[in-house]
Amino acid sequence: MLYHNDRLYVTMVGGLETDNKVIVINTQTNTVVDSILVGDAPNSLQMATDGTIWVACRGKAVYSTYPDIDTAASTYGALAQIDPSTNTRLFQLNLQKGKGATKLVRNAQGTSMYFTYDNKVYQLNPQTKQLNELFAG
DSSP, X not given: OEEETTEEEEEEOOGGGOOOEXXXXXXXXXXXXXXXXXXXXXXXXXXXXXXXXXXXXXXXXXEEETTEEOTTTOOEEEEEEEETTTTEEEEEEEEEXXXXXXXXXXXXXXXXXXXXETTEEEEEETTTTEEEEEEEO
16 A cells, blocks of 8 residues: 555455456545556556656466466566556556566665565666566565
């Protein structure tokens, strides 16, 4: 969840990770005021210095025979960028099908985002939308 200007942004992951929304709750009235479509299985949110919100989405993994992913039936993992002034998705960077971003965090200044993806740690520059692999484990 992320709180911004009396609004609470909440990632919605339904059964079997089928949901693909961030809902917006007005904390003054405790009502849902909007719903924003992002990638499948959104799981974490962070705000960048430009005031946009970034969402890590795991995507849906369907296995033909574990650990082999059925890419035809799976969906892309992604990083989505939201404009909280309009509650619209501005940008989405798709990752591999069945392998997506998780555990999105930011540095204290909000100039870099970090997340895990495909057993590695990546850095996202939210201004340039460039990814850098930092660590493979």
